[in-house]
Amino acid sequence: MRKELEKYFRTEKLPHIWCPGCSHGILTGAVVRAIDNLKLDQKKICIVSGIGCSSRAPGYLNFYTLHTTHGRALAFATGIKLANPDLKVIVLTGDGDCAAIGGNHFIHAARRNIDITTIVFNNSIYGMTSGQYSPMTPKGSYATTAPYGNIDRNFDLCKLAQSAGATYVARGTVYHIPQLIKIIEKALQHKGFSLVDAVSICPTYFGRKNKMGSPVKMMEFIRDVSIPIKSAEKLSKEELAGKILIGEFYEEQAPEYTEEYAKVIEKSQEGD
Amino acid sequence: MSSKARLMQGNEACVEGAIAAGMRFYAGYPITPSTEIAELSAEMLPKVGGKFIQMEDEIASMGAVIGASLTGLKAMTATSGPGFSLKQENIGFASLTEVPCVIVNVQRGGPSTGLPTLPAQGDVMQARWGTHGDHPIIVLSPSYVKEVYELTIRAFNLSEKYRVPCILLMDEVVAHMREKVELPDPSTIKIINRKKPDPSIVNYEPYRDYDGDGIPPMASFGEGIPFHVTGLIHDVTGFPSTNAKVTEALITRLMKKIYDNLDDIVDYECISVEDAETVIISFGSTARSVLRAVHLMRQEGHKIGMIRLKTIWPFAYKAIQNLSSAVKNLIVAEMNFGQLVETVRASAGGRFEVSGLNKFNGELITPDEVIAKVKEVMGRA
Amino acid sequence: MVSEKKFKISINDRTCKRCGICIAFCPKKVFSSENGKPVVVNLDACTKCKLCELRCPDYAIVVGGEEDEQ
Numbered sequence: 001m002r003k004e005l006e007k008y009f010r011t012e013k014l015p016h017i018w019c020p021g022c023s024h025g026i027l028t029g030a031v032v033r034a035i036d037n038l039k040l041d042q043k044k045i046c047i048v049s050g051i052g053c054s055s056r057a058p059g060y061l062n063f064y065t066l067h068t069t070h071g072r073a074l075a076f077a078t079g080i081k082l083a084n085p086d087l088k089v090i091v092l093t094g095d096g097d098c099a100a101i102g103g104n105h106f107i108h109a110a111r112r113n114i115d116i117t118t119i120v121f122n123n124s125i126y127g128m129t130s131g132q133y134s135p136m137t138p139k140g141s142y143a144t145t146a147p148y149g150n151i152d153r154n155f156d157l158c159k160l161a162q163s164a165g166a167t168y169v170a171r172g173t174v175y176h177i178p179q180l181i182k183i184i185e186k187a188l189q190h191k192g193f194s195l196v197d198a199v200s201i202c203p204t205y206f207g208r209k210n211k212m213g214s215p216v217k218m219m220e221f222i223r224d225v226s227i228p229i230k231s232a233e234k235l236s237k238e239e240l241a242g243k244i245l246i247g248e249f250y251e252e253q254a255p256e257y258t259e260e261y262a263k264v265i266e267k268s269q270e271g272d
Numbered sequence: 273m274s275s276k277a278r279l280m281q282g283n284e285a286c287v288e289g290a291i292a293a294g295m296r297f298y299a300g301y302p303i304t305p306s307t308e309i310a311e312l313s314a315e316m317l318p319k320v321g322g323k324f325i326q327m328e329d330e331i332a333s334m335g336a337v338i339g340a341s342l343t344g345l346k347a348m349t350a351t352s353g354p355g356f357s358l359k360q361e362n363i364g365f366a367s368l369t370e371v372p373c374v375i376v377n378v379q380r381g382g383p384s385t386g387l388p389t390l391p392a393q394g395d396v397m398q399a400r401w402g403t404h405g406d407h408p409i410i411v412l413s414p415s416y417v418k419e420v421y422e423l424t425i426r427a428f429n430l431s432e433k434y435r436v437p438c439i440l441l442m443d444e445v446v447a448h449m450r451e452k453v454e455l456p457d458p459s460t461i462k463i464i465n466r467k468k469p470d471p472s473i474v475n476y477e478p479y480r481d482y483d484g485d486g487i488p489p490m491a492s493f494g495e496g497i498p499f500h501v502t503g504l505i506h507d508v509t510g511f512p513s514t515n516a517k518v519t520e521a522l523i524t525r526l527m528k529k530i531y532d533n534l535d536d537i538v539d540y541e542c543i544s545v546e547d548a549e550t551v552i553i554s555f556g557s558t559a560r561s562v563l564r565a566v567h568l569m570r571q572e573g574h575k576i577g578m579i580r581l582k583t584i585w586p587f588a589y590k591a592i593q594n595l596s597s598a599v600k601n602l603i604v605a606e607m608n609f610g611q612l613v614e615t616v617r618a619s620a621g622g623r624f625e626v627s628g629l630n631k632f633n634g635e636l637i638t639p640d641e642v643i644a645k646v647k648e649v650m651g652r653a
Numbered sequence: 654m655v656s657e658k659k660f661k662i663s664i665n666d667r668t669c670k671r672c673g674i675c676i677a678f679c680p681k682k683v684f685s686s687e688n689g690k691p692v693v694v695n696l697d698a699c700t701k702c703k704l705c706e707l708r709c710p711d712y713a714i715v716v717g718g719e720e721d722e723q
Contacts, residue, residue: 001665001668001712001713001715002706002715005712010500014668014711014712015668015670019670020670020671020672020710021670021672021674022710023710024710025709025710025711025712026707026710029707029712033707042498043498044494046493046494048339058500059500059502059511059512062498063498064493064494064498064499065498065500065501066339066342066493066500066501066502067500067501067502067504068335068365068503069335069361069365069503072332072335072361072362074332075327075331075332075333075334075335075336075339076335076336076338076339076342077339078332078335078336078339079297079299079335079336079338079339079340079341079342079347080340080343080493082297082325082336082340083296083297083323083343083344083345083347084343084345084494087343087493087494104328104329104332105328105332105335107328108327108328108332174708177704177707178704181707203672214672214673215674216672216673216674216676216677219674219677219678219708220677261318261325264318267318268315268319269319
């Protein structure tokens with residue numbers, strides 16, 4: 001590991017538990033590099049996660065770190081941010097953790113526009129429990145609980161976040177890593193609720209079950225199906241089928257929750 | 273500041289007590305019959321620089337409370353049966369991670385949606401064992417509006433002192449009843465704050481029992497010391513472990529920090545038990561009817577007394593064991609099908625006849641019903 | 654092979670899990686596989702784009718010698 005990044009890691013906990021080729025390590029590295037590039041104050045950063053493979057990331061990171069219950073990271077994070085708005089609060093979560101069991105917390109955190117950056121390690125599967133389909137598993141894919149093919153339709157997490165009220169919404173992939181780091185930097189600098197849908201690979205469970213081959217083959221697949229939003233505008237619905245749209249979907253400056261609450265405090269004390 | 277008498281509702285006394293105890297964060301979700309606690313917290317907290325948030329559900333409000341407490345704020349939530357069920361997941365998290373917090377459960381008739389506006393005491397066992405796994409918990413139960421104020425403060429104090437979730441188990445009657453209350457001068461109230469790590473500690477380990485009292489000092493997120501908190505079984509460093517010795521040591525410490533301090537935690541009131549042949553055990557609003565019955569029967573010359581539990585969990589084993597051999601019968605009066613009675617029976621160890629006076633139809637146990645039950649038991653003897 | 658370049662590419666054997674991502678996606682084919690393990694075979698071609706380092710899931714690669722890190 002590069003010397004200047006070591007301070008952000010609990011290096012004695014490495015190597016991490018993730019499988020060979022699991023791109024959660026790439027994503028965790030991207031988060032750290034974005035923090036380092038922005039020179040954020042390490043002692044003002046709190047990283048919160050839920051349950052699953054992705055949610056083991058904070059354990060390797062040298063910040064205030066909280067590994068909560070399944071799906072609840074954003075609920076805990078909301079308490080932390082409102083209680084201490086000086087903290088930069090980052091939620092690292094997975095597609096199952098965020099979009100299934102945590103779906104309600106996700107839309108409401110977005111609705112409040114509370115200043116939390118949520119990075120979804122989206123590998124389309126429940127990895128920790130060994131390969132069940134998630135709300136982000138593409139229709140038709142296989143999973144241990146979809147042995148005949150998945151009939152559930154999957155969420156577009158970016159559209160969901162935007163319509164729920166998130167004020168920065170972007171998607172990147174573990175293949176397009178320099179771009180992803182830039183996106184995470186923008187999300188971290190954004191005031192309000194920011195979502196980064198980070199498309200990741202699970203070679204062990206999603207890859208094997210869907211006969212996608214090695215981690216390299218899965219990375220190639222992501223490379224080949226990803227299209228920048230701008231290019232996608234020129235394509236027909238048929239041409240877009242099965243494609244991953246990447247880039248910044250939405251950005252807006254809107255009143256942030258903890259700042260609005262500071263006004264409530266002021267108002268309540270008027271005339272005292 | 274001069275204290276003056278006010279007509280106050282139980283739920284209102286709860287918020288007054290919480291703020292006096294230092295509550296600066298509340299997260300909740302609307303539910304009858306606890307909603308006034310949220311409404312008053314929303315109004316009063318910002319006035320003292322505190323924070324209120326109405327979360328999207330009960331689970332989230334428990335999570336937010338734990339998050340806020342980890343930053344150093346004293347935090348509370350309030351709910352009723354259905355919400356209490358939902359909160360259990362994160363109550364377990366707070367137990368294991370030793371994050372102080374207060375959970376108010378204004379009990380209503382159950383199970384399920386049950387009787388939203390009617391009283392019950394059906395969550396006695398859920399308050400103790402509602403979340404999965406062996407875990408520590410403290411449960412207090414007030415009988416009077418004034419006592420709601422006092423026990424809310426005590427709930428915060430015990431929660432901070434022992435780093436354990438503390439449940440204020442009220443019932444709908446006490447929560448909605450209005451009584452004349454004279455609040456004490458705030459300067460006379462004893463406030464306990466969580467133990468902080470000694471600044472001389474290098475390489476702070478968040479779950480090390482530095483002082484040998486079973487209670488690790490607690491740093492806050494944002495104070496400068498990075499540390500890890502997880503709902504997985506962890507070692508003294510706070511990181512996950514599946515080691516059998518580590519697991520055993522952690523669970524043992526969690527339980528012992530409560531069971532080694534029963535004299536400090538367990539509180540109850542004995543009334544006329546010295547020469548009693550029949551003793552009634554009760555708590556919450558039921559204890560008020562029992563008190564009336566004891567008073568009336570004493571006037572008739574019956575040797576009857578009562579134990580009113582202010583701490584329900586850990587259970588007041590000593591109160592039962594200390595009863596004299598003059599006692600023949602114990603009656604446990606509770607607004608449920610019979611929950612605490614089993615624990616009393618176990619504590620009695622065969623020394624006394626134990627029977628239950630139970631009511632679970634949304635109506636109070638009346639003094640007349642208590643008297644009838646006592647006479648029935650005495651007639652049997 | 655003696656290299657003209659002043660920097661080096663270091664690979665940490667302890668943390669490398671042999672996923673092959675660095676080998677496959679190096680734009681200049683700097684790495685070769687030795688039973689799955691990446692070895693630097695063409696340092697001269699390296700442009701220091703650091704994609705291998707950024708894409709390594711195990712933080713096992715550092716591109717650039719000490720003078721680069723100052």
